[in-house]
Amino acid sequence: MHKVALFGAPATGKTTLARWLSTELDQPHTDLDDLLFTPDGPLPLKEFRRQAGEITRTDGWIVEGNFSKLADVVWHRADTLIWLDFPLPLILYRIVRRSLRQLTGREDSMQARRLTWSAAFFARRSLLRTAIRKYRANRPRYARQVAETAGLGVEVVRLRSPREVARWKRQTAKGPAESRLREAARHTTGP
Numbered sequence: 001m002h003k004v005a006l007f008g009a010p011a012t013g014k015t016t017l018a019r020w021l022s023t024e025l026d027q028p029h030t031d032l033d034d035l036l037f038t039p040d041g042p043l044p045l046k047e048f049r050r051q052a053g054e055i056t057r058t059d060g061w062i063v064e065g066n067f068s069k070l071a072d073v074v075w076h077r078a079d080t081l082i083w084l085d086f087p088l089p090l091i092l093y094r095i096v097r098r099s100l101r102q103l104t105g106r107e108d109s110m111q112a113r114r115l116t117w118s119a120a121f122f123a124r125r126s127l128l129r130t131a132i133r134k135y136r137a138n139r140p141r142y143a144r145q146v147a148e149t150a151g152l153g154v155e156v157v158r159l160r161s162p163r164e165v166a167r168w169k170r171q172t173a174k175g176p177a178e179s180r181l182r183e184a185a186r187h188t189t190g191p
Helices: 014-025 032-036 045-055 088-103 110-114 117-122 127-151 162-172 176-187
Strands: 003-008 029-031 061-064 080-084 155-159
Touching: 003 014, 014 029, 014 061, 014 080, 014 162, 029 032, 032 045, 045 061, 080 127, 088 117, 088 127, 117 127, 127 155, 155 162
Parallel strands: 003 061, 003 080, 029 061, 080 155
Antiparallel strands: none
């Protein structure tokens, strides 16, 4: 596993898992949101696809994000596609919990600084309403696209709960001896 594409609904732990994989596999991690959303606004689709394609032309990477419109330049180039497919009630609970942490100043991030009570809970396009709408609309499309990607020889890992994620991480994790060897190799200088 050297080229990993990871996606799932908001608040499923994509970033946490992607960062863990990046460390575990010693591969660079890219959040597609960081590419798309620039200080000058979102990139045009053509430029977004170009930049994502540059990242996935390399020998190893971890890319996270819910952009199935980039399937041909991200998912199809992966050796492993991970779908965090949690139940909607759990996703909504996690969105509420995270939004409350951000709104009360207990979590500082770019998203937290932009978040308002209305944007989180009350607006027509609030985080909660958007999560429900996208969950219902995207899951059938994701299932079709995931099957297409699997048909190209990409290993698909569909994790349906935090417990499944934890189990998969335990199975995937390198043992302590391998981790020590990898760490030692990083600190060894060549002749």
